[in-house]
Amino acid sequence: MSQDSRKGLDNLIELLAQKSINYHDFIAKAQKIELIAELFEPKDFSMWRAMGLNVIKLDNGKITLKTRETDIEDEIFCFVDIETSGGLSSGQIIEIGAIKVQGGRVLDRFESFVYANFVPEGITELTGISARDLVGAPSLASVLERFRLFLGDAIFVAHNVKFDYGFIDASMQKCGFGMLLNRKICTVELARRTIESPKYNLGALKELLGIENTHHRAYSDAISCKEIFAHAISALPWSVQSTEDLILFSRTAGLKKPSATANLS
Structure with missing residues (x-):
């Protein structure tokens, strides 16, 4: 994927997140993005949704994102965490855990090991996952498809979302499943704007908020992310109503505490 193509796509999505645009303008802009034009016809909104972005046509004929029209209480959030055998260039996903929630109610859960024939000793020490645990586990392609x-x-939510989203997105593309277009929220950034804490890494926030579960395992960390998100949501100002309001707030609102020393691990 070329950087120019990805930048053009990101710019179009951010434009839709800010306002509705004319249908013909939307199609023209999308068709100029090589990344999209090669994959599907931009007029096919079902394909946008299949890739994670709910593009809708309003009664006035304009195009926008459903997240601009959806109240936070009605939105479906998917809290995600992964464990990997190394960095993106040298490792792979070895475990995915996720939980989908709407209005505080759990809709569904996802938890799976991913087969790998080698797990570095340092990763085993950190996560407790060894290559023996992955014997007989489904392939990466199989798990990512599910x-x-x-x-x-x-909405893809994770603690340090850039890592989890980026790793899954790149892995999806390597397996031939296309890119992720889901809107995303980082609970590190959201917590910095709603929760007073000396540090914002997962361990520090779990201790502060009294969250007790296994650390550095995907499903448990996804649950911790969900609990941090719930605390943050309870502290939102009244002006934050829609999903896009929340996404913007998580990126731009004033910080509860300077974040220069915060650890994203």
């Missing part, structure tokens, strides 16, 4: 169906067009 996960994409599980995720749908829900």
